[in-house]
Amino acid sequence: MPSNRFLKLIDHPQLTRAHSSILFQLRTGHIPLNKHLHRIGKVESPRCPSCRHASEDVRHYLLECRAHRHERWIMQHQWRRKAQDLGFLLSSPKALIAVLRYVQATGRFKNYGELNLRPEE
Template structure:
């Protein structure tokens, strides 16, 4: 059973955003490391950089392919934008996290657009990328 704190964290999120957040927190998000673990991919290596296994930590904090996206989207968080705990547990970071996921396009085939006029996200603006 999720904690009351987690319930409060996701209370205002659309269901698919809350689902993605729990997938990130449990390492069950459709990235290469997980897909290899469940037998759906032949390799855990990151398909964009080829340097390391594509884990949640690699995707959010380390992949050189997305360094510009991280700089743009996580900059308002300062130093805490470089920690998994802050990204996945703070209400103030969730919009930035979903903006990052949306901007990279890495999970679009699995979760669709997370930000924009038809995303279901509260107070969502058109981000100019409605694909």
Template structure:
């Protein structure tokens, strides 16, 4: 029986609201975003995106290394924070959000940093084949008008 299995206790934690609180935060974060913005945000938050590490895991390519730098597996952290192929775009992102906010968890979870993040994504050109050029995200002031 399911309620006797080890998974039941994990399910209970989710059922008590942990997942609901997370979903509520995500809905608040993405409220009013256009579909491409929300989609790429979900992809980056889950790691299930068109970066070489994930494509290698699902058997679509032979190597997880990003051909532009050939240094490390191209994961979300590498793409956003480390990859030398995107140092110019990253410098602009850092100037916009500040050095203390240059962590994936801060970039992906704060509405105030999303506009700069989406501009970084456009500047790198990394997801153009999948999402095209992301339209500029409206700021809070523009949404209220």
């Protein structure tokens, strides 16, 4: 079960179940990125399908992939140095919306359905 800390983190009026699922998977590394899919035998290579330069894991996807530079710029503009801190991005209530907007902008998890954030209540 998710920890109480995680449950408190995702208790946000803009987050849907799909958002919570993606955040949980990003935090655990059990997300359909090629490094994990390769480890469980679902894809032939752990390489990133977008840039082909590195193993596609959570760190690469959120912080390093050259193919998503433009989408990442928004997070970097908002959070400056903290945008390079994976721990901050995945555990700060303040950063969750920026991370989810990045995920939505990259289109990497389209199979989760529509990831638009709800308006503030």
